[in-house]
Amino acid sequence: MDGDGTTGGGILGGGVDSTDTGPDPATMALLRLSMLPGLGPRTLTALLERFDTAEQVLSAGESDLAMVHGVGAKLIHTIRTASHHVDVETLVTWCHENEVTIVRQGQAGFPRSLEQMVDTPPILFVRGGMVPQDTLAISIVGTRHGSVYGLKQAERFGYALAKAGVTVISGMARGIDAAAHQGALHAAGRTIAVLGSGLGQIYPPEHKTLADSIASSGAVISEYGPDAKPRAGMFPQRNRLIAAMGVATLVIEAPDRSGALITARLACEMNRDVLALPGPVTSRTSRGCNQLIRDGARLVQTVDDVLEELGPMFEPVESGDGLTIRSGSELRLNELERDVLNAIDQTSTPIDQVIAKTQLPAYRVIATISVLEMRSLIRRLSGQYVTRI
Structure with a gap:
């Protein structure tokens, strides 16, 4: 998808938001590199994988840059004259004045789902916030x-x-x-x-x-x-x-x-x-x-x-009301079903223990266990033991 895009991938932490006194040099370099015209996400990913940091990309020699797939003479010239193409100081000022956060890959506010991509954008501009x-x-x-x-x-x-x-x-x-x-x-x-x-x-x-x-x-x-x-x-x-x-x-x-x-x-x-x-x-x-x-x-x-x-999440997710969600199907549960599910461990759990934890009648717990089993949230190990999936 390379072309005139201005995104790419890298492995850098840190960032700058509207409350910062000023961005660190690594962020400034990453911003300058990411915003260069003609540098698409895949090529930027390749550059950062080759040179590790944006600062090293911007200071690299022509022969070293030419060794990266997708980098031709025109793009080499653009990288070597990057300060002429991107006014990073004005960009940061605009973000500060408009309450826009600049989030770098690896930073807490960067979506973890994007980090799994082969062409992850190293920089995101965010208005509002992600949780x-x-x-x-x-x-x-x-x-x-x-x-x-x-x-x-x-x-x-x-x-x-x-x-x-x-x-x-x-x-x-x-x-x-x-x-x-x-x-x-x-x-x-x-x-x-x-x-x-x-x-x-x-x-x-x-x-x-x-x-x-x-x-x-x-x-x-x-x-x-x-x-x-x-x-x-x-x-x-x-x-x-x-x-x-x-x-x-x-x-x-x-x-x-x-x-x-x-x-x-x-x-x-x-x-x-x-x-x-x-x-x-x-x-x-x-x-x-x-x-x-x-x-x-x-x-x-x-x-x-x-x-x-x-289905099952890659890892447990905290929902907005403080509940730990391990599967999308859990969002469909009523309060009784959720109480029973929360009483079942991911290891073998006696049904008597579930009854004791929930303080519910045995017949109600057993009926609810059947519902949870049909929804593929738990599995019976025997007549008296269950486990979460």
Whole structure:
């Protein structure tokens, strides 16, 4: 996806936000390198892998730079004259004045899901904030020209997922994206918008108010410098971040040629689940979804279908209400089911011990254990022992 993008990957900690007295030299160098024109994410990843730090890349000789795949004479000249291309001081000042945090890979506020990518952006510009519970997220995507049906469904799923404690990820585009964000906002839940432009160039411009609302209930993020205007090639590049940030990607409505299908393909390549909402066979805007289902995507009709598909987490996630979630299916549990589940260890647990811990009648515990077993959250080891999966 290299081209005129301004992102890439690296392994650096630290960062700068609006409360810092000033960025450290390593951050300044990384900003300067990341914002260079013509340096795409894969090439930047290769440079940082070869030279370890942005400072070493910027000070490298022409012959050393030329040894990196994708680095030609034009890009070498750009790197060697980097200070002429990027005004880092002005960029940092803009972020300070607009309450935008500059987050580096490896820093606490950097999404862990993005660190698994082969072309991880080393820098993210964040308005709002990301929290650990955002690990439990679903990406919702679809056409900019959504039908009444599609827009209603996007808002319905955004609302229901946010109510269940799932963070809704989307791209803040017209149509399906905006409806999904609005649904999450109406539920007073968390939502994150990933832009295909800089934070100082909100696109589409009529979504500036929406961006304000999202930033107050989650985050608006971009890998591009604040003054980066949207260009056609930036949106497919942005889509890889949307795909990576969700445990699964839900396509609400998409024609057979759609950026949403690019996101679905990227999610599949990242071993994320792809879900799709079916539509009428006569609807042009549902052809892409129906095709995804034909090709193996999970057909979903309700939010329970989505939560069931989440399955076990890579690691436990703290939900917004302080609960530890190990599987998406746990979000569907009522209070009684959750109490019984929490009384079962990940090692062999006697059912009598579960009854003692919960102080519930034996018949109710045994019935609840059967429900948890059907939802693949626990496993019976024998007639008297159970364990969490």
